[in-house]
Amino acid sequence: MTTLVRTTELPATLLEAGFSEAASRALGEWRDDPDWVRALRAHGWEAWEDIPMPGKTTEGWRRSDLRFLALDRVRPATALPERAAGFDALPRALTEQVDMSFAAGGVLVQRDGGTAYGEIVDDLREQGVIFTDLHTALREHRDLLEAHFMQLVPARWQPGPPSNAGKFEALNAAFFNGGSFVYVPPNTTVTLPVRSIFWASDPAAGFFPRSVVIVDRGARLVYLDEYRSVEAPEGAPAVFGSGVVELYIKDGARLDYVTTQEWSPSTGGFLTQRVTLGRDAYVNWVVVALGGLCSRLTADVLLQGKGTKADLLGLAFGERTQVFDIHTLQDHLSPYTDSDQLFKTALRDRARLAYEGLIYIRPGSYGSNGYQANKNLLLDDTAKADSIPMLQIHDNDVRCTHSSATGPVDEHHVHYLMTRGLPRPQAERMVIQGHFEPVIGRIAVEELKDTIRDAVDRRIGDR
Amino acid sequence: MAAAETLERPVGTDGRVPTLQIEGLHVAIDGHEIIHGIDLAVNKGEVHAILGPNGSGKSTLAYALMGNPRYEITEGTVTFNGEDVLEMEPDERARAGLFLCFQYPTSIPGVQMGNFLRLAVKARFGDKAVKTFRRELQEKLRLLKMDQSYMQRYLNEGFSGGEKKKAEILQMAMLKPEIAIMDETDSGLDVDAFKVVADGVNAMRGADRGFVVITHYNRMLEYIKPDFVHVLIGGKIVKEDGPELAVQVDQHGYGPIIEEVRARGEEVELPEEGGATYAREEPAARHHDPFRSHGRTAI
Numbered sequence: 001m002t003t004l005v006r007t008t009e010l011p012a013t014l015l016e017a018g019f020s021e022a023a024s025r026a027l028g029e030w031r032d033d034p035d036w037v038r039a040l041r042a043h044g045w046e047a048w049e050d051i052p053m054p055g056k057t058t059e060g061w062r063r064s065d066l067r068f069l070a071l072d073r074v075r076p077a078t079a080l081p082e083r084a085a086g087f088d089a090l091p092r093a094l095t096e097q098v099d100m101s102f103a104a105g106g107v108l109v110q111r112d113g114g115t116a117y118g119e120i121v122d123d124l125r126e127q128g129v130i131f132t133d134l135h136t137a138l139r140e141h142r143d144l145l146e147a148h149f150m151q152l153v154p155a156r157w158q159p160g161p162p163s164n165a166g167k168f169e170a171l172n173a174a175f176f177n178g179g180s181f182v183y184v185p186p187n188t189t190v191t192l193p194v195r196s197i198f199w200a201s202d203p204a205a206g207f208f209p210r211s212v213v214i215v216d217r218g219a220r221l222v223y224l225d226e227y228r229s230v231e232a233p234e235g236a237p238a239v240f241g242s243g244v245v246e247l248y249i250k251d252g253a254r255l256d257y258v259t260t261q262e263w264s265p266s267t268g269g270f271l272t273q274r275v276t277l278g279r280d281a282y283v284n285w286v287v288v289a290l291g292g293l294c295s296r297l298t299a300d301v302l303l304q305g306k307g308t309k310a311d312l313l314g315l316a317f318g319e320r321t322q323v324f325d326i327h328t329l330q331d332h333l334s335p336y337t338d339s340d341q342l343f344k345t346a347l348r349d350r351a352r353l354a355y356e357g358l359i360y361i362r363p364g365s366y367g368s369n370g371y372q373a374n375k376n377l378l379l380d381d382t383a384k385a386d387s388i389p390m391l392q393i394h395d396n397d398v399r400c401t402h403s404s405a406t407g408p409v410d411e412h413h414v415h416y417l418m419t420r421g422l423p424r425p426q427a428e429r430m431v432i433q434g435h436f437e438p439v440i441g442r443i444a445v446e447e448l449k450d451t452i453r454d455a456v457d458r459r460i461g462d463r
Numbered sequence: 464m465a466a467a468e469t470l471e472r473p474v475g476t477d478g479r480v481p482t483l484q485i486e487g488l489h490v491a492i493d494g495h496e497i498i499h500g501i502d503l504a505v506n507k508g509e510v511h512a513i514l515g516p517n518g519s520g521k522s523t524l525a526y527a528l529m530g531n532p533r534y535e536i537t538e539g540t541v542t543f544n545g546e547d548v549l550e551m552e553p554d555e556r557a558r559a560g561l562f563l564c565f566q567y568p569t570s571i572p573g574v575q576m577g578n579f580l581r582l583a584v585k586a587r588f589g590d591k592a593v594k595t596f597r598r599e600l601q602e603k604l605r606l607l608k609m610d611q612s613y614m615q616r617y618l619n620e621g622f623s624g625g626e627k628k629k630a631e632i633l634q635m636a637m638l639k640p641e642i643a644i645m646d647e648t649d650s651g652l653d654v655d656a657f658k659v660v661a662d663g664v665n666a667m668r669g670a671d672r673g674f675v676v677i678t679h680y681n682r683m684l685e686y687i688k689p690d691f692v693h694v695l696i697g698g699k700i701v702k703e704d705g706p707e708l709a710v711q712v713d714q715h716g717y718g719p720i721i722e723e724v725r726a727r728g729e730e731v732e733l734p735e736e737g738g739a740t741y742a743r744e745e746p747a748a749r750h751h752d753p754f755r756s757h758g759r760t761a762i
Contacts, residue, residue, distance in 0.1 A: 411532075416569040417579070419529050420634060421557035421586035430582070434573025434617070 014077040017204075021045050023076045024174040030077075031135050031177065036146065043155035044173025047166065050156075054165040061165065063354035063386050064325045068268035068294050070237035076175050078205035080114030087117055094199050097228060097262065102447035105192030105222075106131040110209065111199050113178030124190060130183040131194055134210060137181030144183055148212050152246040152274045152302075168242040168270040168296075176210035176244070184219040184253075193222040193445050200229035200239055200267070207241030207269070215253040217278070222256045222444045225273075228291070232266035238293050239267040251278040251305060255285075256444035259299075262455070263291035265320065272298040279305030279334075286443050287314035287343075288452055289324055290459070296325040303330070303337035303368075314343040315439045315452075317459045318351025318383065328357040330372065332365040332398075341372045344439050346432055347383035348461070358390040359400050366395045372402040377409060377435055379460075425462065432460050480545050482507050482673055483528075483561070483642045488539035490520070490527040496537065497523045499698040499732075503675075507641055510674040512684050514712050515695035516733075521677045522566060524695070525646040529563040530556055543642070558587050562640030564631045566647040570619035576630065577614030580637055587638050603636040607663050625656030632663040643667075644675045649683040661686035681713035694720055697732030 011026040024045045028038045054061040084090045087100055090109060100107075106120035108131065120131045130141065138145055155173035157166035180196040200207035207229065215221045225245060232239045249255045255275070263269060269292060275283050287299055301310040316324045330339035345353050359370035376385040389402035409431050417427035436456055443449045481504035490498040498520045505511050515521050527534040528541065530553035541548040543559055551559065571579075580600065584592050604611060607629050619627050628648055635643055645664070649657060664687050668674070676687055684692075684706070692708035693700045696717060701724045702708065712720070724731050 412569050413571045415531060415553060416565070416571065417574075417583075418553040419557055419563055419565075420579070420583040420638065421554050422582060423554050423586070424552070426582070426586075427554070430574055430579065431571060434571055437573030437575075437617070 010077065010079050015075060017075050018072045019048070019074075019076055019171070019175065027077060027175055027177060032139065033135070034139055034142065036142070037138050037149070040150050040155055041174055041176075044170050044175075047156035047170035048174050051165055051167045051170055054167055058165055060327065060356060064296060065294050065323050065352075068238040069240065071240075073237045074240050075202075075205045077177050078112045078202040081111040081116040081201075083115065084109075084117045090117055091201070093230065094197075094201070094228065098197060098226065099448065099451040101451075102445060103192055104195050105129075105190050106194040107197070108133065108180050108195070109197045109199065110178045110180075111201050112205060112207065113209065115178075116199075120194075121192060124192075124194075127188050128185040129188065129190060130181065132181055134176070134179035134181050134212070137212070141181065141183070144214060145181070145212060148214060148246060148248055150246075152248070152276055153244045153272055169244055169272050172208050172210055172242045172244045172270075172272075175206065175208045177208050179210040179212070179244075180225075181211065182213045182221065182223060184215045184221045186216040186250075187218040188216075189220040191220070191222060193224050195224040195226065197226045197228070198243065200241055200263075203230055203232045203236060203239045203266075207239075208243065209241075210244045211246070213245065213247040213255070215247075215249045215255050215281075217250045218252040219250070220254045224258045224260070224445065224448070226260045227263060227271065229263045229267040229269075231264045239264060240269060241267075242270040243272070245271075245273040247273070247275040247283075249275060249277045249281040249283055252280045253278065254282045257283060257285045258288065258443055258445070258448065259286070260288045260452075261291055261295060261297065262288075263295065265291065265293055265322070267292050268294040270296045270298075272300075274298075274300040274302065275310070276302040276304050277308040277310060280307045281305060282309045284311045284442060284444065285313065286439060287312070288455075289314065289316040289326070290455055292322065292324075294323040294325070296327070298327045298329075300329040300331065301339060303332045303334060303339060303365075305337075306334045307336045308334065309338040310340070311442065312339065312341040313439045313442050314341075315436050315456070316343075316345040316353065317436075317456055318345065318347040318349075318353060319459055319461075320349050320351065322351045324351075324353045324355075326353070326355045326357075328355075328372075330357075330359045330370050332359070332361045332368045332370060334368075335365055336367040337365060338369045339371070340369075342439060343374045344376070344436055345374075345385065346377040346379055346435060346456075346460075347385060348379035348459075350380075350382045352383070353385040353387075355385070355387045355404075356390065357388070357402070358392065359402060361391075361393040361395055361398050361400065363394045366397045368395075368398045370398070370400040372400075374404045375435070376406040377432060378406060379409065379432070429457075429460055433457065479506075480542070481505060482544060483675075484540075484542045485528075486540045488524075488527070488541060489537045490523055491535045491537050492523065492533060494535075497698050498527070500539065501695075501698075501700055503693065503700070505642055505673045505675055507673045508670045509691065510668065510676060510687060510689045512689035512692045512706075512709055513675060513677045513695050514679060514692060514709060516679060516717055519695045520698040521679075521695055522646050523698075525563055525566075525644050525675075525677055528556075528644060529553055529561065554586070557583075557638070557640075560587075560639075560641035562635050562638055562643045564628075564635055564643060564645040564648050566650060568619050568627045568631055570617070570622065570627075572617050572620050574618045575614070576616055576618050579618055580614075580634065583634065584637050600637065603633055606636065606666055607633055608659050609633060624651035625653060625660075628652055628656065628660050629663075632660055636663065636667060639667075640672065642673045642675065644677065646677045647679070648676075649678055649680060657682070658686075681709050684709045696721065696724070697730075699731075701729075701731065
């Protein structure tokens with residue numbers, strides 16, 4: 001955190017509700033983007049205008065619910081925050097929600113796109129680790145960013161299967177504001193977790209973070225990404241935003257990654273995260289989706305290099321009328337690549353889940369293994385899950401399985417626990433907790449496991 | 464219900480109410496009656512063996528006593544220390560001191576054995592018991608030659624047959640029931656595991672505990688010497704006697720007993736070939752796939 005954000009006044013166009021080309025340009029100027037970045041922003045606006053709004057007939061969007069969208073009532077940005085002297089000096093509305101009980105290698109807290117607090121351990125900086133906000137990085141690290149920024153999720157993303165219209169990624173490209181940049185030099189091991197926390201605190205403004213993470217050859221990183229937001233006022237439209245993360249894991253590198261989405265119950269938003277893996281690289285990625293009114297999460301793993309391996313695990317817990325729209329891709333682009341994906345959810349009340357996951361074995365990906373499982377517990381009859389696991393195989397000598405299972409809490413399990421003296425509510429709670437344990441157990445930070453367990457536990461409620 | 468030739472009733476002789484008393488019990492599954500009137504009284508300090516061919520209703524009796532909702536009690540009474548068991552939920556029965564050692568223990572993904580045991584002990588004995596939990600657990604693990612790493616594993620998940628049975632005995636040892644029902648605990652065990660399990664059970668025998676050992680092999684009873692033997696065929700106890708009855712069954716099978724019953728002019732309902740009713744209804748494989756699965760493809 002070397003450069004302070006300039007204190008330029010927020011341009012008037014960004015205070016007006018609605019998204020326009022002028023606003024996109026004004027945002028780039030206000031954030032002091034270099035020219036090469038302004039050009040990308042302009043591409044983003046063009047793509048946003050060209051790509052039609054996805055609807056019920058758009059492949060990959062049939063089960064999505066976009067009724068929360070009120071684009072003409074959202075401001076593109078809001079004023080940048082004051083910097084807090086330390087984490088504890090941040091507003092309690094945020095600090096109360098964040099688990100700071102464990103040591104970190106770096107923490108960056110962004111409020112409405114601006115850095116509110118940020119620190120990195122000196123030892124890491126001395127080793128050449130870079131951890132800063134995106135805008136500073138775009139100005140100071142062009143050498144690293146030009147080849148990576150908006151490459152994995154470009155302004156005009158023409159995604160193949162599973163189809164995703166790229167609409168809200170384009171909106172992010174035109175209005176990105178805030179985000180992190182992490183760079184770990186070759187053969188450098190960062191085991192103390194590096195954390196980014198994105199907090200949308202102005203319900204009238206959209207949030208559009210865009211982050212880039214590069215783990216260079218043979219390096220190692222533990223990275224935690226956390227998304228939070230405030231409640232929308234009574235009668236106001238949902239808090240809205242679209243975030244993008246591009247993660248590059250180079251040859252022989254390893255990333256342990258945790259994404260936590262705990263938006264407020266009146267937030268609707270999109271998160272698109274893509275990881276690409278170099279030769280013999282490995283990612284252990286756990287996605288935790290607990291918040292939001294309607295949230296769409298796209299988690300893609302590109303097994304680009306030979307011999308790469310990816311474990312993608314996820315959990316979601318839906319209550320009230322929450323809608324989770326989850327899309328995963330295991331894209332095998334090279335021989336001898338392994339991917340294993342497990343997504344577990346529990347839904348109560350009238351919560352809904354739409355899950356689509358694809359294992360894509362490209363031509364030339366012989367000797368690869370792809371596994372995929374989605375298991376959903378329906379805790380009430382009124383909850384609903386649609387699960388669509390998909391396989392596309394274009395080479396021989398591969399092994400792929402996918403499975404999907406949706407049902408209530410297993411009475412056999414509950415009965416067994418009851419025969420050992422546990423009353424029914426406790427037995428059911430234990431089975432539901434157990435359902436998530438194979439995912440939670442894979443979180444790279446021990447302390448965070450209990451935090452997530454507690455968050456799940458609170459949502460189980462009184463049974 | 465014509466009683467079998469009743470010898471000296473093993474219980475109630477001193478006027479006490481038996482710990483577990485079953486009278487005129489009829490049990491049905493899906494409207495089909497499996498048990499046609501059983502009387503059995505078990506006191507602490509006693510070991511009762513229930514022998515019978517496959518499909519005679521042995522496991523049905525065990526499940527019904529533990530309150531499995533699939534097993535409907537159509538007639539009869541069961542009391543435990545004088546309390547009406549049939550009015551109790553399975554967890555209340557467990558906390559009262561009734562234990563079933565399952566033939567096919569369910570595996571529950573994500574539930575750690577250690578956590579689960581601690582909560583079960585707490586449910587039965589209260590908060591105080593948690594203090595001595597660790598020490599006692601170590602002791603029982605040693606007794607059963609089980610490794611500490613069991614405690615981190617998910618309940619029965621990926622356990623071998625022998626490990627599952629040991630885990631059941633471990634739970635019994637920690638929960639210290641007054642009456643333990645052991646459903647075919649010997650099945651699926653190799654010689655070594657069998658010995659460990661039998662030793663574990665024997666170590667728990669004593670004046671403060673009664674056992675109902677369900678088996679169709681005599682092997683179990685050579686290690687765990689019963690005080691009383693009951694032969695269950697066609698949903699009825701057709702013969703009761705001391706331990707020598709088990710030896711007799713082992714040597715001559717059930718044929719002579721069936722003849723004997725028929726000679727008394729009673730009907731004997733013989734099970735269909737190969738099959739216990741519960742075994743068909745309760746396949747072990749089901750537990751590995753607890754959901755209504757669909758869309759599964761393996762290539």
